[in-house]
Structure formats: structure tokens, C-alpha cells
Amino acid sequence: EPEVTQTPSHQVTQMGQEVILRCVPISNHLYFYWYRQILGQKVEFLVSFYNNEISEKSEIFDDQFSVERPDGSNFTLKIRSTKLEDSAMYFCASIPPLLDTQYFGPGTRLTVL
């Protein structure tokens, strides 16, 4: 069964550095999402993406964040200048056509030092 994949599984970076988290959604899915989960807390919505543009974004998704679908398969989340509080697990998710079930990737653990 196809799954959403994410790379890397763990990223360690210095405060102020840029990071790019990568996701490959399931191939026929049309809606894509990024969520984050700070350790021990709930999953929080960051941004949704459809038809090559942002559909919705949360208050967390400020100017330091951006998303891109540079080709037909990858969906990336960029954090321009990381802060300590960006340390979290970042999950990508996608939805198949005509359905609303979100399938999550395995996550990227981001550690900002």
C-alpha cells in the first residue's frame, strides 16, 4: 500500500540556519498538509496546499515558513531562520481525490540547537 514518505527522519541544525523538510505525498493525492508536534503535545496544523498554492495557514506559519511543490512529487517545508522553539516533529499529510482521510508521513524530527 502506498505511503507518504518524509526525509530526513532527523535533522539537527543551529539556531538561525535554514532547513528544508521534504515530503513525497501519495501519487494521486491532491491536497497536502504540514503539521507539527512539539514533544508531548498535540498535533498542530501549519499549512494546507492545493493546486500549487497555499489554501490555508495557521498563526504558527509566519514569514519564516514557506512551502513549495517544486516538481510533481515533492512537497517541501522551508524554515528560513530556525529558532529554538521550532524544535518539533514535523508531519506531512495528504488526501486522495474526493475523500477527506488524511494520511500522515513518518515525520521529521527537527532539533534546533
Place this chain on the structure above:
Amino acid sequence: GENVEQHPSTLSVQEGDSAVIKCTYSDSASNYFPWYKQELGKRPQLIIDIRSNVGEKKDQRIAVTLNKTAKHFSLHITETQPEDSAVYFCASDYGGSQGNLIFGKGTKLSVKP
């Protein structure tokens, strides 16, 4: 904004007993209510979902009930097993179809053998 409240935050049961987790939501436009199970360090896995045109749904030992009037939905696990131990998150969609998911804070379920 949309909010999902989840109770209890922790739940400990004996193997074979039932477990019930309850959630309330605030957005009247919400139509989709999934439940995710998350094991430590892993991705959220969908275990069951319900849509607003249905009051109850069952899948083997797992059932979900929805009361749209009261804006609450519940997860019921019967004949619990140690492998049911995990964190369970309820969620509701925000903004209707293909909307982002708003998650509850999670319930840590421990099933004691």
C-alpha cells in the same frame, strides 16, 4: 477559532476492560471526525473516522459515536489489549471538506495486563 477538547488526558484500564475517550468541538461546519492512534515516536495512524451524516460507526473492537447537536464524539474500545496502549487523538475538520484538522490534546491510554 475552532477548538477540540479531549478528555481524559490519561486513562489506565485493565486488559479486557473497555475504554472511552470523549471529545467536543466548536465549529458547526465540521463534518469529519477522525481518531488517530500514535505510538511513541511514530506517525499518527487513522483507526476510525465518522462523518456528520452518521451517528455511530463500528470496526471490530473500536466504535465511534457522534452527537452533532451537542457537538461531541466519543471513541469506544472494547476488550482492550496491551497493544492498544498508545496516545489517541481526536480531530475535526475545519472549514468543511478537505479542511485542515484540528486535534485534541490526546489521551494516553495504558492497558495493564
